[in-house]
Amino acid sequence: MPEIARRAGVGQATIYRHFPDRRALAEAVVTYQVDRLENVAATVDHPAAFRALLLEVLRTQVAMRSLVPLALKLEQGSRDRLQHRVIAALTGPLRRAQAGGYVRADLAPADLALLFAMVHGAAEAGVAAERSVDLLLDGVFCSPA
Numbered sequence: 001m002p003e004i005a006r007r008a009g010v011g012q013a014t015i016y017r018h019f020p021d022r023r024a025l026a027e028a029v030v031t032y033q034v035d036r037l038e039n040v041a042a043t044v045d046h047p048a049a050f051r052a053l054l055l056e057v058l059r060t061q062v063a064m065r066s067l068v069p070l071a072l073k074l075e076q077g078s079r080d081r082l083q084h085r086v087i088a089a090l091t092g093p094l095r096r097a098q099a100g101g102y103v104r105a106d107l108a109p110a111d112l113a114l115l116f117a118m119v120h121g122a123a124e125a126g127v128a129a130e131r132s133v134d135l136l137l138d139g140v141f142c143s144p145a
Contacts (some may be wrong), residue, residue: 001025026070027078033060034085041089047100050093051141054112055133057090058119062129068120087112103141115140 001022005012019025037057044053061068071079087109094112097103115136122132 022070023073026067027074029064029067030071030074030082033064034082034089037086038089041093044093045096047097047102050097050103051137053093054090054115054140055137057086058115058133058136059130061116061119062123062133065120065123065129068123083113086116097141101142104139107140 001015001019002012004025005015008015015025019028040056041053044050071082074082090112091109094103094107094109098105098107118136119129119132123129
């Protein structure tokens with residue numbers, strides 16, 4: 001928390017006034033990111049654009065990998081709500097990409113959580129997380145018929 005206050009250019013008391021602990025701060029950051037995702041996903045209407053959207057989501061996850069352990073410590077209800085919002089935001093673009101022949105037909109929206117877990121696992125293991133993102137996307141997407 002002291003480092004966050006320093007980087008934000010505010011005093012620690014200001015941080016603690018808004019976020020009583022790391023979990024509260026983590027939840028606020030994750031909620032902000034989910035809000036952003038929902039706004040962006042709502043604008044994705046072309047089937048081919050889903051790849052860029054999912055790529056950005058996975059790259060953001062890799063870039064913010066230090067936040068993931070804190071997010072995993074959130075209350076189960078909060079984690080479930082946030083995950084539901086992410087999957088709901090991606091479901092429409094996913095279905096349009098499937099209808100356009102850009103994504104495997106057997107990929108279910110719930111499988112997106114599996115993709116996130118796989119990228120997290122690669123990042124935690126110190127494996128080339130960016131490379132794992134590329135490989136995952138190649139397994140999800142196909143050339144339109």
